[in-house]
Amino acid sequence: MKHRATPPPTTPFFRPKQLLTLLCLALLGLQARAEEIKSPNGQLTLNFDVQQGGVPTYRLRYKGREVIKTSKLGLELKGSTSLQTGFTQTDKQTRSFDETWTPVWGESKTIRNHYNELAVTLTQPETQRTMRVRFRVFDDGLGFRYEFPRQPKLDYFTIKEERTQFALAGDHKAFWLPGDYDTQEYSTVTSKLSEVRGLMKSAVTGNASQTPFSATGVQTPLMLKSQDGLYINIHEAALIDYSCMHLELDDKTMTLESHLTPDAAGDKGLIQTPANSPWRTVIVSDKAGDILLSKLVLNLNEPTKFKDVSWIKPVKYVGVWWEMITGKGTWSYTNMENIKLDSVDFQKVTPNGTHAANNQRVKQYIDFAAQHGFDAVLVEGWNIGWEDWFGKHKDYVFDFVTPYPDFNVQELNRYAQSKNVRIIMHHETSGSVRNYERHLDTAFQFMNKYGYNAVKTGYVGDIVPLGHHHYDQWVNNHYQYVLEKAAEHKIMVNGHEAVRPTGLARTFPNLIGNEAARGTEYESFGGNNADHTTILPFTRLIGGPMDYTPGIFQTRISTFNPKNNSFVHSTLTRQLALYVTMYSPLQMAADMIEHYNQHLDAFQFIKDVAVDWDDTKVLEAEPGDYITYARKAKGKSSWFVGSTCDENGRTSKIDLSFLDRGKKYVATIYADSPDAHYEKNPQAYQIRKLNVTSKTKLTQLCAPGGGYAISILEAGK
Ligand code: NOJ
């Protein structure tokens, strides 16, 4: 069904009955009113209208072109009249807002938050309930949310489904993931919206926990491109005490509708007023690069209330990790099966000889980190329980405080700190959320005692208690509880398998990373598509930074584990580019240290590259094809450029006009050799140095599945 604006009456004459109705409506203040606001630069226009039957609708245009056609707003409630119809507009407020704020860490030194706002109050006379819809129109897009003030007739309610529509203007090209209540670890499919249904089955690949829900359900951030070149991104901001939104596509009308993640009872939200929904966001531009530079999602989150943020710092790290992911080593200390945690004395059992998190190996990593200026070493598999850690729906799977006998927690932390390096804690929960919450205080006190200041959390497998989903309201509240508890202990958090970010790091800047997409680990489980990293910045990264774990130099895994034939779908120098193109204040050099020692010339880039930035430019970008960024290091004059392209390869043409005029710089270019190829010849690279200024223009090859990285340092510095 198409939703059209009700045409205004064309005849000047009214029949008596109509006149009476109109009069009544006017008297009661019930008449439909159309509202319009524009973005500060006037290019975006938002219309709001209450249509026949009291149905709230909105519409969004960009430079006069339809982005979202007239679309319905509202929610269906469980056991109660819906909040979809029977509304009258009883109030409206408008305002303009303009502030510039300074993030604790980020892609630029300051961020401008500039919008025009419209808040309409809607009343259902029949039920005496009120809700507000607040719209903020920025130059780069729209955010809107539902607000439910405290009121006698709407104190508690249960959401059956949110019915927010996004009626698209055409059969756009879409970069989509299958809608799923438990995972985002899928390859992105690029297709027309009308092709989603036919491709869904093959798009749903295996995962330790997954619940796809329909033939046309997709996830956000959803990236779209219209035939006439509009780039549109739909996501949400400030997902707090609410369930994660997916989008259900009506492929006849090209209308997307919100689809919330259900909890164990099948409910989609337990709300007590006053309450707000998260913001629904639509970023739009006719330039792809503007989508990458948008700060709309962050701006729609609340400023942090943390008074002291001095303990939150970007982190560059190495880790005892890739050897387990690739199957060369193990997380577990023994080969026992079916263990009960408190009934095994690990001092007395036979070790398997493959346990990677042992004192000697960890010290090698600490030495390497110290030698090359890294902040930290992640160590996974340090604690008891990995023999039997997932797929069993166990409740008590880890205690988070007991190390295996060959991991001396006190000595290793002392050793690391004596070299100015920290060990990153690892808390794999195996999805057993209750168990984690039970141990959380003790686990964080344990971290404080030994001097850990960051934790990587993980939620592999189905959520226990069973029936809950990784993205439902109750579990989202768990992730937030962990963040808040961590902050009390001055601990930074990097959450894997948790809900995808929605800009919450503005409010909780200790959330320095998330996974919530197919990371580098999948290169060891069959591979990521060669265009994967040309898409993620347009999709997953719109919500916040990703712990993508780049930097794999030995892309052929069989060279060190003959049983694993998987390979990394990337050239070596593209792995360098990812430190610039995949923005994160938390960056891992994920390969084993032996592989870095074989390519110390290329490794120099990872040592030099910044993890925090004063400025960011997009030099070229097209989702699915290529992305080239330039970023200025925080508090320094140096710049770093990264470029990644798809399986076809290309020649990139950039100019360095972002450099300070009149200054001289030395550029070091780490690039694919002409015969490089992500599969056939991934380690063929060339490094060259040249003097550059803001007038320099560069033509640079990207091999198929390749990329290049450039460090640009001010001459003489
Ligand atoms: C999945 C995470 O993404 C990965 O980084 C981690 O090593 C394993 N879970 C084990 O926790």
Ligand code: CA
């Ligand atoms: Ca994962």
